[in-house]
Amino acid sequence: MPALLHLDASPRPDGASRRVSAEFATAWRAAHPDGTYTHRDLAGDPVPHIDAAQIAVMDRLETAGTRDLGAASAAARSPQETASWALTWELVEEVLAADVIVAGVPMHNFSVPSAFKAWFDRILIPPLVVDLETGTGPLAGKQVVIATARGGAYGPGTPRRSYDFQEPYLRAALGMVALADDLTFLHTELTKSAHVPRLAGFRPQARASLEQALEDARRQARRVTV
């Protein structure tokens, strides 16, 4: 039974990144009626920031070189560690269980929203990091689709091209845990043209960008039979 994990990180209920991630989820669920579906709203129900207790557990796992997930799940010692690690482990199990992950991720200040970063800081635990000896990790093989939304434009030839720290960051960070092997970005750009007068001339490009992202989301959702 294939499993889809759907994440959203836009604070806006009608955000473009949510629209595209939802389009993917709807098409995927139609194509996989026997599949399981989990939606986690990182903006509406924020994941608490990583704390000293989780870092203590992670340091212990690194010192011991623990890669076994069963041992890692039981690595907390103090009550604070147990509470923090339980929270993390719920997120880790969601990712482990997924065959496909779709995430709606707005561009905030040239990178990802803090709500998404808080989630990622929790799940990037030592046993999930790509093993330098084997070159792979427990999360390898998943299809990952990131639906971004940006107020401006960052494609090749645009003046702000070098300001896109979002896609390069996500490629590097997801790659650390083997989630970049089958990674697709769907960018919706120029969303600010809807309400910024000096950008009004870009509305046709903004509409085209959203339509393309929605079409690509449907295509990506039907692409793989897991």
Ligand SMILES: Cc1cc2nc3c(=O)[nH]c(=O)nc-3n(C[C@H](O)[C@H](O)[C@H](O)COP(=O)(O)O)c2cc1C
């Ligand atoms: C806190 C904040 C920071 C933003 N920073 C950027 C930015 O660096 N570059 C940009 O092009 N747009 C920026 N925007 C605009 C958003 O990327 C744009 O509104 C996008 O559509 C947000 O995604 P959403 O529609 O899914 O909410 C920012 C918006 C907010 C609220």
